[in-house]
Amino acid sequence: MTIKYKAFIEPEDDGGFHAWVPALPGCHVQGDTKEEALKNLQEAVLLYIESLKAHGEEIPNDIEIETTNVEVSI
Incomplete structure (x- = not known):
């Protein structure tokens, strides 16, 4: 079985990258x-999924995320 989740990866201010899956609260990592x-x-x-299974919890589906731009005058 294969599950796909939306993931975000962004650069860190001090170098490296931060990545996370919004559908899995607390599932955050870093890498160089x-x-x-x-x-x-x-x-x-x-x-994360193995832990859910071990505790008899459901594996969450991916969530819909809408992205947009916000424009402000400064």
């Missing part, structure tokens, strides 16, 4: 590169 952050995130998602 985007590739490392993604690899770490895949491992974290797997561990």
Whole structure:
């Protein structure tokens, strides 16, 4: 079985990258590169799901996320 989740990866101010899956609260990782952050995130998602299964909890579906731009005058 394969599950796909939307993930976000953003650069950190002090170097490296932060990645997370909004559908899995608390599932956040870091990496020195985007590739490392993604690899770490895949491992974290797997561990997250294994923990849910071990505790008899449901595996959440991905969530819909809408992105848009916000314009402000400064």
